[in-house]
Amino acid sequence: MPDHGDRPVTAVVELDSVDTIYEGEQIPAIRDVSLRIASDEFVCIVGPNGAGKTTLLETINGLLTATRGVVRVLGHRVDRKGPWLRAKIGYTPQNFSVDPDTPFLVKQVLVMGRYGRVGMFRGLTSGDMSSIERAIEMMGIEDLLDRPVGKLSGGQLQKVLLARAIAKEPDLLLLDECFNSLDPQSKAKVLDILQTLNHELGLPIIVVTHGYFAVLDVCDRVIGLRDGRIVADISHPTDKEKEVLRQGNLIP
């Protein structure tokens, strides 16, 4: 059935005057946010603690419901087609941790990345397995596959989550503080992978970062948030513009 409220895909993400308020709160975590992200953009979101970066990301993929305004992803309203859209969005949450006793092996966690995409009543095909293998190879985590996921270091777990999101072959990648816990070499490698995905496969990427600003040198656009509002939106920031972001305490 066609969704008459939807529009043709003109941008991968569109937010019109969006507020998101957490349950039990009165003040919106993001307020009056309007934003359009094109289908080939690599966007970096920066801002101090509590600026609303994670809220913005989770409002885009519908894990949080916008209390005002409209959120469209891939041309469809998130409030109407949430699960269907999330099956097409790769996502890594910030500060994800698991109990050391968690009864899952890394390879099982990776396979799960495709479950939403595969859908109910269907098993994984050889095509699905090939996508998972490519993501494993890309992230260089072959040696972790048979390890219990709860026994991994923070950096290793981050790589597994990234591989899981990439294995999904998403139409949009949302990464929340995905550079946390990674060593400098791994950070550079992950950034390189993200650039490849964006440039060669045309995958739109939105990265929230709080501490790794090499992303600013390679992304197409930087969006600065403070107190839940967009206070900066800069394409390919120059050194001078980065200094402005720094002075505005959006980056350290």
Add this chain to the structure above:
Amino acid sequence: MQPILFELPPSFLVTSSLAAVLAGVVCSMVGVFVVRMNLSSVGFTMSHAAFAGAAFGLMLSLDPLLCAVGFSTAVALVLGPVSEKAHLRPDVILGVSFSVMLALGFMFLSLIPGGVISSTALSILWGSIFGVTLLDLILISFLTGTIALIVVVFFKEFEAILFDRKLAEADGIPTRRFYYAMLFLTGLVVALTLKIIGGLLVFALIINSASTVYQFSYNIRRIMVASPVVGGLVCLVGLMFSLLLDLPVGSSIVIVSSLVFAAAILVSPKRRRG
């Protein structure tokens, strides 16, 4: 005096053994979900709701089993959304609803016409495996098969939710309907095994065997297979002990399963440090 085990007719022994094994299998099957999803408090309340429901049935001369199913599934359907929506801590849910259900159960028992608590009423509390009928066996077999089928058909979805519900939701899996389905099935299991294990003890069987198996594996798929096996065996051993030593069946099964769990903790590779 000879143990009751040697006085029972073989057909009786077969029926009660089958009932015990099936109860162990089905309880431990849902136990994997209850333990991993931290639903112990909700499930514990469900077991007491089933007890209250059965007592309600006896009070009004209705079928206690049907009333137990009604109460425990109603609690499953109400308590899940309420606890999720209100963001209540599990101990708060447990503290309020468990005591209410227990109070209701005893109140209904005290209101049974004639004022005397019948053996049927007591069997709800402690279980009565010897009262298990062919229909009970068919019902539990059907429930065991249905739950196994649901788990197999929706294995991907359940596996993802068991790993991390938020991540599963972010992957496009409608986690809420699976979460409520599992609560509902747990309520059914509790109600249908009430007669065998007893309202006060049934939940221990759900938790104990699954928790035992969790001590030995980091692989959820192996846990899902091993938990019902251990649950069935523990129930069979518990039943034999009860028949040999003339103990209440439910108590005997729960004590055996608790001892097995304690032993598992002692030898678990997950508990070794250094």
